[in-house]
Amino acid sequence: xxxxxxxxxxxLEMQRTxxxxxxxxxxxEVMEDxxxxxxxxxxxxxxxxxxxxxMIAFEKQFLTQVKQFHGIDLGSIAVASDDGKGNGVTxxxxxxxxxxxxxxxxxxxxxxxxxxxxxxxxxxxxxxDPNF
Numbered sequence: 001x002x003x004x005x006x007x008x009x010x011x012l013e014m015q016r017t018x019x020x021x022x023x024x025x026x027x028x029e030v031m032e033d034x035x036x037x038x039x040x041x042x043x044x045x046x047x048x049x050x051x052x053x054x055m056i057a058f059e060k061q062f063l064t065q066v067k068q069f070h071g072i073d074l075g076s077i078a079v080a081s082d083d084g085k086g087n088g089v090t091x092x093x094x095x096x097x098x099x100x101x102x103x104x105x106x107x108x109x110x111x112x113x114x115x116x117x118x119x120x121x122x123x124x125x126x127x128x129d130p131n132f
Contacts, residue, residue, distance in 0.1 A: 011116055012079040015090035018121075019112075022096075023072040027063065031056050036120035044110065045130035066106070070097035086119030108132045 014034070021030045035052040042048050049055045075093035082088035091113050098106040110128035114121045 009079045009082045009088075010084065010086070010119075011082040011088045011090050012077065014116075014119070015079070015092055015114060016077050018114075019072065019074055019077065019092050019094055023074065023094075025069050027059055028056055031059060034121050035124075036117065036122045039120070039122050039124070041124040042126065043130070044108070044126050044128035065100050065102070066098045067101045068099045070099070072096050086116060088116050090114050090116065 018030055018034055031052065035055065037052050039052050039055065040048060040050045041055055049058055073095040075095075077092045078090065080089040080091065082090075091111060093109070093111045095107060095109045100106055108128040109132070110126050113125045113127070115123040
């Protein structure tokens, strides 16, 4: 099959940009740009946050505990479904690398599964070992 016959996934490119911006440390900004107002997320430990504003507030609080951010090692990015209208599911695997002010390291290897609706993330689930 030639590349011309393979449809390009807009959501795949959006997910790639999302992670690349996170790798630059733009965590809050990317949430503001990509999350729907009524989005929710589930962490690796099963905790759940409802609403973009709550998720951003949590992220800002978490970032106050970061001493030094070393970036993200990006693994695979995939699209499970994309209807061409901003609806579907994407996945990305990556390792965040940050040293915390308490001397610990926050370096989880994780998979992010995002559900998109109208070009915005409405649900995100992170799969990682919470005891890393």
